[in-house]
Amino acid sequence: MSGLVPLPVVVPLLGAALTLILTGRPRLQRSISVLCLGSVLLVAVVLLGEAYRHGPVVVRVGGWPAPVGIVLVADQLAALMVVVSSAVTLCVLLYSIGQGRAETGETAPVSIYHPTYLVLTAGVTNAFLAGDLFNLFVGFEILLAASFVLITLGGTEARLRTGSTYVVVSILSSLLFLSAVGLVYAATGTLNMAQLAGRLDAVPSGVRLTLQLMLLLAFGIKAAVFPVSAWLPDSYPTAPAPVTAVFAGLLTKVGVYAIIRTETLLFPGGRVSGLLMVVAGLTMVVGILGAVAQSDMKRLFSFTLVSHIGYMIFGVALSSVAGLSGSIFYVVHHITVQTTLFLVAGLVEERAGSTDLRRIGGLARVTPVVAVLFFVPAMNLAGIPPFSGFLGKLGLLQAGVAAGGALPAVLVGAGTVTSLLTLYVASRVWNIAFWRAPKVATGTPNTRLPGLMVGATAALVALGVLLTLVAGPLFQVTADAATDLRQRTPYVRAVLPRDVP
Amino acid sequence: MTRGAAGPTLVLVLAVGVLVATGVTLLLERSLTRILLGIILLGNGVNLLILLGGRSGAAPLAGTALAGGMSDALPQAMVLTAVVITFGLTAFLLAVAYRAWFTSGDDEVQDDLEDRQIVRLAGRDEVAAADLGGEGPDDDREQVDPEPARRRLRRDEES
Numbered sequence: 031m032s033g034l035v036p037l038p039v040v041v042p043l044l045g046a047a048l049t050l051i052l053t054g055r056p057r058l059q060r061s062i063s064v065l066c067l068g069s070v071l072l073v074a075v076v077l078l079g080e081a082y083r084h085g086p087v088v089v090r091v092g093g094w095p096a097p098v099g100i101v102l103v104a105d106q107l108a109a110l111m112v113v114v115s116s117a118v119t120l121c122v123l124l125y126s127i128g129q130g131r132a133e134t135g136e137t138a139p140v141s142i143y144h145p146t147y148l149v150l151t152a153g154v155t156n157a158f159l160a161g162d163l164f165n166l167f168v169g170f171e172i173l174l175a176a177s178f179v180l181i182t183l184g185g186t187e188a189r190l191r192t193g194s195t196y197v198v199v200s201i202l203s204s205l206l207f208l209s210a211v212g213l214v215y216a217a218t219g220t221l222n223m224a225q226l227a228g229r230l231d232a233v234p235s236g237v238r239l240t241l242q243l244m245l246l247l248a249f250g251i252k253a254a255v256f257p258v259s260a261w262l263p264d265s266y267p268t269a270p271a272p273v274t275a276v277f278a279g280l281l282t283k284v285g286v287y288a289i290i291r292t293e294t295l296l297f298p299g300g301r302v303s304g305l306l307m308v309v310a311g312l313t314m315v316v317g318i319l320g321a322v323a324q325s326d327m328k329r330l331f332s333f334t335l336v337s338h339i340g341y342m343i344f345g346v347a348l349s350s351v352a353g354l355s356g357s358i359f360y361v362v363h364h365i366t367v368q369t370t371l372f373l374v375a376g377l378v379e380e381r382a383g384s385t386d387l388r389r390i391g392g393l394a395r396v397t398p399v400v401a402v403l404f405f406v407p408a409m410n411l412a413g414i415p416p417f418s419g420f421l422g423k424l425g426l427l428q429a430g431v432a433a434g435g436a437l438p439a440v441l442v443g444a445g446t447v448t449s450l451l452t453l454y455v456a457s458r459v460w461n462i463a464f465w466r467a468p469k470v471a472t473g474t475p476n477t478r479l480p481g482l483m484v485g486a487t488a489a490l491v492a493l494g495v496l497l498t499l500v501a502g503p504l505f506q507v508t509a510d511a512a513t514d515l516r517q518r519t520p521y522v523r524a525v526l527p528r529d530v531p
Numbered sequence: 532m533t534r535g536a537a538g539p540t541l542v543l544v545l546a547v548g549v550l551v552a553t554g555v556t557l558l559l560e561r562s563l564t565r566i567l568l569g570i571i572l573l574g575n576g577v578n579l580l581i582l583l584g585g586r587s588g589a590a591p592l593a594g595t596a597l598a599g600g601m602s603d604a605l606p607q608a609m610v611l612t613a614v615v616i617t618f619g620l621t622a623f624l625l626a627v628a629y630r631a632w633f634t635s636g637d638d639e640v641q642d643d644l645e646d647r648q649i650v651r652l653a654g655r656d657e658v659a660a661a662d663l664g665g666e667g668p669d670d671d672r673e674q675v676d677p678e679p680a681r682r683r684l685r686r687d688e689e690s
Contacts, residue, residue, distance in 0.1 A: 164609055171616045178623055187634045191641050194563055194627050198640075201570055201620050202558070208613055209577045215606060216584030264643045323649050 031080050035089040035102045037073045038112050038155035041066050046148035053141040060127050063144045067123055067151065071116040078109035082507060086514075086524035088161070096526050097225050101161035105521055106511035107358060111158045111287055114362050117493060118279050118369050119151050121486045125373055126272035128482025129380070142179065150176035150276070157284050161525055163211050163221040166288065170207065170252070174200050177281060180273045181265065188268050196265035203251035210244035217241065224525035227295050227518055242297040246289065246306075253285030255343060256313035259336045263320065266335075267328035271376025274328060278335050279369030283361050286342045290357065293346050294515040306347035307437050314340030314448040321455045327375045327385035327463065330455060334411060335368050337448055344441050345426050348433050354512035356425035359505060363410075363418045363497055370407040370490040374400065377487060378463065381479055382470040387459065392468035399484060401464045406491050408460065410498075412453035418497040423449055425505070543583055550576030563628035563638040570624065574617040578610045 045066035049059045080087050086105035090096060104112070126143070153173025160166040178200070182193035215221055217237055218229040230238060247258070254262040262282070266274050293306075317337025324330040342364070345357025375385050377400050382390040394401040410417035423445065430442040497504065514520045550572050557569025585603030589596035632638040652658075 164612075168612065168616075171620075175616075175619060175623070178620075182627060182630075185630050185634070187631075190627060190631045190634065192643070194624075194631060194640050197620075197624055197627060198558070198566055198570070201624070202573075204616075204620075205570075205573055205577050209580055212577070212581030212584045212606070212609070215581070215609070264646070323653070324645075325649075326645065329645060 032087050032089045034073050034077055034080075035087055035104050035159060036091070038070045038077075038116065039102070039152050039159065041070055041073075042148040042152040042155070046145040046152065049148060050145040056130075056141070059141075059144050063123055063148060064120070064127075066148060067116060067120040070151070070155070071113070071120055074109065074112040074116050077104045078106070078113050078507075080104075081106045081109045082510065085520050088524050097220060097222050100165050101222070101224075101525055102159045102165075103161035103223075103521065103525060104159055105524070106507060106514060107287070107290065108158045110358065110362065110507060110511065111283070112155050114365050115154050115158070115280050115283075116151070118365055118490070119147075119154075119276060121490045121493075122272045122276045122279075122369065122373065123147065124489075125275070125376070125483050125486035126270075128480040128484075128486060129270075129272065129376070143183065146176045146179045147276075149173075150180065154280050154284055158287060161223055163214060163223060163226065167204070167207055167211055170284070170288075171204060173281065173284065174204065177277060181269045181277070183270060183273065192265045192268045195261055199251065199261040199265075203248050206244065206251070207248035210241060210248055213244065214241055222525070223291070223295055224522040227522055230296055238297065239301060242292070242302060245292050245296075246302065249285045249288045249292070250309070251285075253282050253289060253339055253343075254336050255309055255339060256316050256336070257309070259313065259317065259339075262336055263324075263329055263332040266332045267326065271372060271379060275369045275372035275376065278332070278372050279365045282335065282339060283365050286339065286346075286361055289343070290346055290354070290515070293349070294354065295518055295521060298349075298516075298518065300347075300349040303347045303349055304437060306343055307441050310340045310343035310347055311441050311444040312340075313337065313343060314444050318448045318451040318455065322451060325387050327378060327387065327459060328372065330387075330459065331368070331371050331375060334371075334452060334455065337452070338364055338368070338411070340448070341423065341426055341445060344445065345429065347441075348429050348438065349516075350429060350433060351509065351512045351516055352429035352432060353426065354515055355505065355509040356422065356429050358508040358511055359418075359425055359501075360422040362504070362508075363422045363494075366490060366494045366497060367407045367410045367419060370487065370494060371404075371411065373483075373487045373490060374404045374407065377403065377479060377483060380483070387462045390463050390469060391466035392464070393470075394464040396468050396470065397479070400479070403484070403487050403491055404464065405460065407494055408456040410494050412456045413449045414453070416498060418494065418501055421498065421501045421505075543579060547576050547579045547583065550579065561639045563624070563631060563640060566640075567621065567624050567628055571617075571621055574613075574621070578613055578617070581606050581610050581613065 045062055048062050052058050052062070077087060081104055086103055087109075088104075089102045091100050091102060093099070126147075150173050153169050153171070153176055156172060157166055157169030160169050178193070178197050181196055182189050211221065214226070217233050218226060220226055220229060230241075233241075251258045251261075266277055269277070314337050317333050317335075317340065321330050321333035321337060324333060338360075341360050342357045345353040345355075345360065347353070378390065378393065379385045381397050381400060382393060384390055406417075410419045413419040413423045427442050427445055430438040430445070554569045554571075554573030554576055557565050557572065560566060560569070585606035586601075588600045588602040591601040591604040628638045
């Protein structure tokens with residue numbers, strides 16, 4: 031079974047090589063990409079089942095035993111993340127194929143798109159599965175290098191302006207991460223996460239805190255946590271719709287995943303939980319207030335993206351099983367719903383010629399399908415009761431109340447206010463873009479949206495609704511994952527069995 | 532560089548400090564070329580820092596030196612990887628800077644246009660995209676008489 035673990039990394043990389051060779055044959059290129067991501071999804075589901083029933087699945091790359099060689103670990107958290115991310119990347123890939131076929135498609139299918147997209151997927155899964163701090167860094171670099179290419183796709187002036195901000199900020203955070211990795215090695219003499227878990231406990235507490243804060247800063251920039259989040263709304267909206275969607279869904283969540291992993295496995299005990307809570311509250315409130323001021327759908331969703339990262343950080347800061355479980359559930363929910371909203375923004379742009387709220391209106395009558403596809407995830411994001419957004423927020427707020435104390439109470443309040451303001455923002459978009467008299471920004475409206483684009487978006491909307499229906503079992507998995515994270519022993523024992531010196 | 536298990540030399544530590552300090556200073560500029568130079572310096576500083584993390588000593592080949600006197604090979608391997616990655620990113624950033632200069636005549640990173648617009652709106656105390664409402668049935672001809680989407684749009688253009 032452990033032979034399956036490297037596949038989510040290796041298959042997309044091989045696919046990238048193949049699609050790069052087959053640049054001249056777009057049809058073959060497309061089918062290879064879809065096949066790769068489909069098989070990654072299958073493998074990920076099998077891995078999740080295995081990790082849920084029998085504990086973490088570990089593979090020692092090259093057959094070297096753990097502290098010497100590098101390991102890939104699929105515990106429940108990592109496997110769950112791989113499942114969700116591969117489902118989302120598959121849907122976005124189908125969407126972008128659909129967009130490429132549309133005649134008025136904003137970007138002609140650039141031959142470089144498919145290989146880069148597959149490399150991005152490989153980077154994301156590598157970051158999730160890495161059992162080694164340096165391998166985590168390499169995963170980040172793979173996905174960043176691919177994302178640089180995707181965000182400046184086409185090389186127009188606007189994309190270069192926003193892309194250069196993104197590139198510089200990302201490189202800076204990588205350098206921070208790299209120096210933190212170097213210092214961790216200098217302090218402990220290892221980078222294997224399971225071994226670090228034991229060795230870091232013996233490091234003097236001041237050094238330990240410094241390392242923790244450096245890693246937290248590096249991951250915080252990647253996850254767009256408030257004081258270091260300003261780069262995100264500036265850089266995401268100008269990229270092509272599928273690219274923005276997959277960035278919004280996955281890249282920040284990889285940062286959140288890294289925060290969850292380091293805060294539980296390497297630095298347990300919640301020494302910085304106060305700081306994390308303050309930062310989480312500010313992220314929520316400042317982010318959503320930014321969204322209120324925006325007048326473009328894509329920028330507005332970028333701000334809600336920043337804002338809702340705060341919920342996940344709040345769960346991590348609580349560092350209780352309930353908080354972590356809520357946090358993981360929220361990551362899963364948010365990956366799905368935020369990607370869907372950006373895809374819908376892409377559909378609106380395709381149909382009405384713009385996503386600027388000042389130039390469009392009344393789309394509910396022009397394209398009822400898109401209106402429905404927007405309404406469901408928007409209400410899901412705002413946390414209207416039957417949806418998974420409500421369940422995720424409820425789980426986190428309950429964990430906050432259970433933790434007691436003044437700061438968690440303030441955070442619970444901030445979370446509620448943020449949820450209400452999200453509802454305000456979502457209904458404002460609904461009122462202006464969908465509910466007024468029809469008004470489209472383009473003279474030659476593209477009356478028929480490509481079926482594949484609508485289909486892929488609908489599939490993601492359905493996935494979001496499905497998360498509501500299977501919320502019970504899903505919460506069981508996340509609670510189980512959170513218990514494992516808190517105990518640390520299942521992970522450490524899986525990587526370093528007793529017989530290994 | 533000192534031989535044996537002594538700590539890192541002061542020169543290397545100072546070099547890391549100088550490289551990082553100049554790198555950060557250059558990063559604060561607006562021109563992409565200077566930012567690029569800053570990133571190169573900063574990257575080299577960080578790579579040196581990693582190198583300092585391991586023990587220095589003789590080449591780590593079995594049989595050539597005592598095990599205690601060998602240098603730690605792992606940081607050097609990490610630095611190699613990091614050098615390659617930094618090199619790739621630098622090349623990409625150079626391409627971006629060149630392309631920015633090619634399309635717009637300079638390689639300065641501009642402010643975000645939407646941001647400035649919203650700051651201006653905030654100064655005048657206005658709403659970004661007002662939902663004015665107030666459109667009664669008379670303002671909206673189609674409210675009474677809905678027709679298939681395609682024909683309706685064409686009529687809009689004519690009027």
